[in-house]
Amino acid sequence: MSRKPFVRPVSKTGWYFKHPRYLRYMSREVTCIFIGALALLMVVALERLSQGPAVFDSFLAALTGPWSTLGLLLILVFAVHNATSWFNVTPKALPVQLGEEFLAGKYIVGAHYVVWGLTTLAVLWFAGVV
């Protein structure tokens, strides 16, 4: 081994700008910020709910407005990104073996998208939207 190995200088804070693949990786990782924000919003909603109708209605009123709409829209975009990136790797996480062969990835991914669509419809129906 060389006594002075060459170490390529890599920025600790900006390395993911060096390659589109790294940027795509980081775009998947940062979805967690938005999932966490949604969870905290739900905790706040429960707290407001436990305080009675007047407090809860003012919470709903506080949701309206351009900034909270923009924030919720951002959460929606990253939540969808988390979903699609999560489902797209399911053939690696849940390979299905049929005898000697493996089930083609598109069926495993497709099954997840179908269940995702049905779940979304079921929640929208339960929530009284559709």
Add this chain to the structure above:
Amino acid sequence: MAKSNKPIFWSLFAAGGTLAAFLAPVLVLLFLLAALGHVPGILNYANLHAFAAHWLGKLALLGVIALFLWHAAHRLRCTLHDFGLRQDAMVAIVVYGVASVGTVLTVLYLIRI
């Protein structure tokens, strides 16, 4: 072999990520509709209170909120490392701390409803 607590946090991350993949988009869509002035039926006080008052509703809300929190906490711990923050022990205490407090508060609020 050395014992590790990694499987616990990783399984919470994976379970929360899967649940978030299926449910987070539609849940935030409900809030977004409310923000746009079309409050979905479930977000009316009486309906949501009735849902959260039932033990099955409590279980669903706790499961979703807690798993989302622990998913986000574990992934954020790794992501902060990727952003160049190398104080992992401190980061772990903060992110898992927030997830713990959020979980406990959720239980308290659900008991109160």
